[in-house]
Amino acid sequence: xxxxxxxxxxxxxxxxxxxxxxxxxxxxxxxxxxxxxxxxxxxxxxxxxxxxxxxxxxxxxxxxxxxxxxxxxxxxxxxxxxxxxxxxxxxxxxxxxxxxxxxxxxxxxxxxxxxxxxxxxxxxxxxxxxxxxxxxxxxxxxxxxxxxxxxxxxxxxxxxxxxxxxxxxxxxxxxxxxxxxxxxxxxxxxxxxxxxxxxxxxxxxxxxxxxxxxxxxxxxxxxxxxxxxxxxxxxxxxxxxxxxxxxxxxxxxxxxxxxxxxxxxxxxxxxxxxxxxxxxxxxxxxxxxxxxxxxxxxxxxxxxxxxxxxxxxxxxxxxxxxxxxxxxxxxxxxxxxxxxxxxxxxxxxxxxxxxxxxxxxxxxxxxxxxxxxxxxxxxxxxxxxxxxxxxxxxxxxxxxxxxxxxxxxxxxxxxxxxxxxxxxxxxxxx
Amino acid sequence: xxxxxxxxxxxxxxxxxxxxxxxxxxxxxxxxxxxxxxxxxxxxxxxxxxxxxxxxxxxxxxxxxxxxxxxxxxxxxxxxxxxxxxxxxxxxxxxxxxxxxxxxxxxxxxxxxxxxxxxxxxxxxxxxxxxxxxxxxxxxxxxxxxxxxxxxxxxxxxxxxxxxxxxxxxxxxxxxxxxxxxxxxxxxxxxxxxxxxxxxxxxxxxxxxxxxxxxxxxxxxxxxxxxxxxxxxxxxxxxxxxxxxxxxxxxxxxxxxxxxxxxxxxxxxxxxxxxxxxxxxxxxxxxxxxxxxxxxxxxxxxxxxxxxx
Numbered sequence: 043x044x045x046x047x048x049x050x051x052x053x054x055x056x057x058x059x060x061x062x063x064x065x066x067x068x069x070x071x072x073x074x075x076x077x078x079x080x081x082x083x084x085x086x087x088x089x090x091x092x093x094x095x096x097x098x099x100x101x102x103x104x105x106x107x108x109x110x111x112x113x114x115x116x117x118x119x120x121x122x123x124x125x126x127x128x129x130x131x132x133x134x135x136x137x138x139x140x141x142x143x144x145x146x147x148x149x150x151x152x153x154x155x156x157x158x159x160x161x162x163x164x165x166x167x168x169x170x171x172x173x174x175x176x177x178x179x180x181x182x183x184x185x186x187x188x189x190x191x192x193x194x195x196x197x198x199x200x201x202x203x204x205x206x207x208x209x210x211x212x213x214x215x216x217x218x219x220x221x222x223x224x225x226x227x228x229x230x231x232x233x234x235x236x237x238x239x240x241x242x243x244x245x246x247x248x249x250x251x252x253x254x255x256x257x258x259x260x261x262x263x264x265x266x267x268x269x270x271x272x273x274x275x276x277x278x279x280x281x282x283x284x285x286x287x288x289x290x291x292x293x294x295x296x297x298x299x300x301x302x303x304x305x306x307x308x309x310x311x312x313x314x315x316x317x318x319x320x321x322x323x324x325x326x327x328x329x330x331x332x333x334x335x336x337x338x339x340x341x342x343x344x345x346x347x348x349x350x351x352x353x354x355x356x357x358x359x360x361x362x363x364x365x366x367x368x369x370x371x372x373x374x375x376x377x378x379x380x381x382x383x384x385x386x387x388x389x390x391x392x393x394x395x396x397x398x399x400x401x402x403x404x405x406x407x408x409x410x411x412x413x414x415x416x417x418x419x420x421x422x423x424x425x426x427x428x429x430x431x432x433x434x435x436x437x438x439x440x441x442x443x444x445x446x447x448x449x450x451x452x453x454x455x456x457x458x459x460x461x462x463x464x465x466x467x468x469x470x471x472x
Numbered sequence: 473x474x475x476x477x478x479x480x481x482x483x484x485x486x487x488x489x490x491x492x493x494x495x496x497x498x499x500x501x502x503x504x505x506x507x508x509x510x511x512x513x514x515x516x517x518x519x520x521x522x523x524x525x526x527x528x529x530x531x532x533x534x535x536x537x538x539x540x541x542x543x544x545x546x547x548x549x550x551x552x553x554x555x556x557x558x559x560x561x562x563x564x565x566x567x568x569x570x571x572x573x574x575x576x577x578x579x580x581x582x583x584x585x586x587x588x589x590x591x592x593x594x595x596x597x598x599x600x601x602x603x604x605x606x607x608x609x610x611x612x613x614x615x616x617x618x619x620x621x622x623x624x625x626x627x628x629x630x631x632x633x634x635x636x637x638x639x640x641x642x643x644x645x646x647x648x649x650x651x652x653x654x655x656x657x658x659x660x661x662x663x664x665x666x667x668x669x670x671x672x673x674x675x676x677x678x679x680x681x682x683x684x685x686x687x688x689x690x691x692x693x694x695x696x697x698x699x700x701x702x703x704x705x706x707x708x709x710x711x712x713x714x715x716x717x718x719x720x721x722x723x724x725x726x727x728x729x730x731x732x733x734x735x736x737x738x739x740x741x742x743x744x745x746x747x748x749x750x751x752x753x754x755x756x757x758x759x760x761x762x763x764x765x766x767x768x769x770x771x772x773x774x775x776x777x778x779x780x781x
Contacts, residue, residue, distance in 0.1 A: 128747060131747065131750070135531040135532070135752075152532070152750055155532060155533070156531075156532050156533070157534060233620075233621055233637070241730075242727075242728050242730060243728045243729055243730040244724060244725075244727070244728025244729070244730070245728070294620070295620040295637055295639045295642070296619060296620045296639035296641070296642040297639075297642060298639070298642040298643070298644070298647075298730055298731030298732070299639075299641045299642040299647070299726070299727045299728065299730050299731055300642065304615075304619075308621075313621060433748070433749055433750060435748050436748045436749050439744070439748060443732070443733070446730070446731060446732050447732060450644065450731075450732065452732075469749075
């Protein structure tokens with residue numbers, strides 16, 4: 043009977059589906075495989091860089107790598123930044139991480155705790171790699187787990203037209219000058235604000251880039267011996283300073299749910315005179331408002347500060363999966379990306395600063411904004427104390443919660459910092 | 473011939489038994505694909521999440537510890553969870569009531585005899601528009617509209633209804649109201665279309681008989697329209713309640729649970745536990761609590777459906 047045959051087929055199909063579902067996990071545990079060609083290794087490289095680089099640029103770099111390393115193929119697994127993070131978390135949990143992964147410094151500690159990242163120090167030593175050319179290495183317990191490929195600094199952006207209109211003759215270098223400039227800009231009216239501060243808890247990196255940057259710019263720290271120390275006088279000074287700007291209403295309204303993208307939009311549209319932002323957004327700002335005249339400068343420090351200024355940065359980092367069966371080959375890819383010419387090429391394409399100290403990106407000599415930023419970068423110290431900390435994003439969110447209550451007048455600065463400190467200590471304890 | 477007969481009898485019996493067996497198996501064959509899908513895609517993940525909720529450091533460490541109901545106790549006694557429950561109840565309750573009222577009013581407008589069919593078609597298209605946008609578009613649209621420099625503030629300040637710009641999604645006193653408003657705006661067309669279908673299904677004889685008996689429009693609405701729509705209203709309100717308690721994307725993309733946790737919902741609370749704190753055990757416990765709440769609501773929904781049948 044046809045009905046019965048259909049029923050039989052349905053059972054077979056259902057069984058096949060179930061088996062496929064079960065088998066999928068097992069197959070995906072091997073993120074790289076030997077090819078049929080005998081000895082060909084296919085490396086998976088998960089990152090968010092490809093969509094952010096010009097179309098085909100990263101693939102072309104991979105093609106060059108494949109041409110120079112016979113027997114190694116690279117499969118790019120690309121997605122947006124946030125999606126990459128979640129993919130890597132899930133893959134690390136299930137042991138199906140790609141051989142090579144793009145990393146943000148804020149993720150490293152958690153992945154190391156998970157046992158998901160390979161010890162790159164060991165791989166460098168096995169490959170007799172000279173690491174003196176690396177600008178930075180993200181280490182935990184003395185071992186390297188991430189190497190920054192390109193760094194994106196966060197200087198102060200100023201709208202020079204607005205500053206001139208407000209009668210501010212020079213870019214502020216101290217907090218007092220910054221307050222004066224922000225006040226003058228706000229007085230221009232027409233919904234113009236002096237500064238913009240995104241504090242959305244959805245993506246709380248405003249705490250890193252726009253709040254703690256004031257601490258680092260004055261050579262201070264939010265940590266002591268690697269442990270939380272947000273109740274210190276330097277953090278308190280930065281917090282009270284920002285509160286004074288908030289109370290003076292020189293900060294663009296809507297901070298509590300504002301995101302980084304909103305910040306860039308406000309500046310690009312000429313509604314905000316100053317912002318702290320990634321150099322990676324220069325192209326976007328120019329594209330969206332070609333007539334906007336702006337410059338970059340170091341983040342203002344406390345009055346009278348003469349030491350080296352810390353400049354916040356974010357990295358496109360790279361690491362190798364602990365479960366990779368082809369770690370030596372994976373390290374060859376890392377080595378290639380960190381080589382002088384290739385690293386300069388990636389940095390140029392991404393408008394970041396190179397992770398290889400000997401590389402010089404080509405845009406530095408041809409563009410005044412980038413040249414100024416490169417000078418600030420070289421004269422200051424890259425500073426991002428969240429890199430390598432456990433649950434870094436949660437630390438930012440914990441601080442954000444308390445800081446918003448303080449700005450809103452619901453608690454004192456001491457209460458805010460004490461509660462943030464307590465939350466951080468708990469987070470560190472895991 | 474008799475030898476032949478004895479040879480065919482057992483084979484005929486065997487064929488009959490096989491056919492009977494196949495006949496008995498056939499229904500299982502039909503439901504097998506669904507059962508397999510339900511087991512693989514629902515039962516197994518649910519059981520895994522329930523298992524995770526009893527373990528500590530699950531996923532993040534290779535050797536998680538069994539902690540029993542510790543995560544449940546932590547969550548049920550946490551202030552953040554209580555806040556999320558209150559916010560979720562307000563958000564859901566206000567959304568469901570407003571969806572119902574607005575949906576019903578618009579459905580009545582579209583069902584009226586006072587307007588021509590072409591006019592009604594135009595309005596039907598306008599009213600249904602919010603339903604056509606995806607959550608991401610709705611979130612972006614309203615973020616722009618409600619921004620301090622957005623259209624809403626421009627209109628309100630220009631018409632002197634407010635003195636200065638208001639950051640609707642960023643000020644603690646307005647944020648929950650603002651996201652609830654957005655959710656109401658995006659969800660009423662579902663009610664409107666369903667209720668319109670219900671209205672069109674009410675026999676006209678009922679209204680004619682009531683008219684003959686001297687019932688005024690309000691009496692006809694209360695005594696005929698509402699009782700006739702009751703089964704649809706109950707089913708939809710319960711479904712909407714279930715869906716709205718689980719609303720995540722809209723909240724996440726507009727406020728992220730802020731400012732000052734004033735828009736923190738059960739969904740964002742759970743998400744943060746998992747993907748910000750990496751506490752998958754606690755997140756699983758929170759998800760299990762949400763599952764229980766949803767099951768209770770689903771029970772009422774199924775009961776309402778049965779009563780309707």
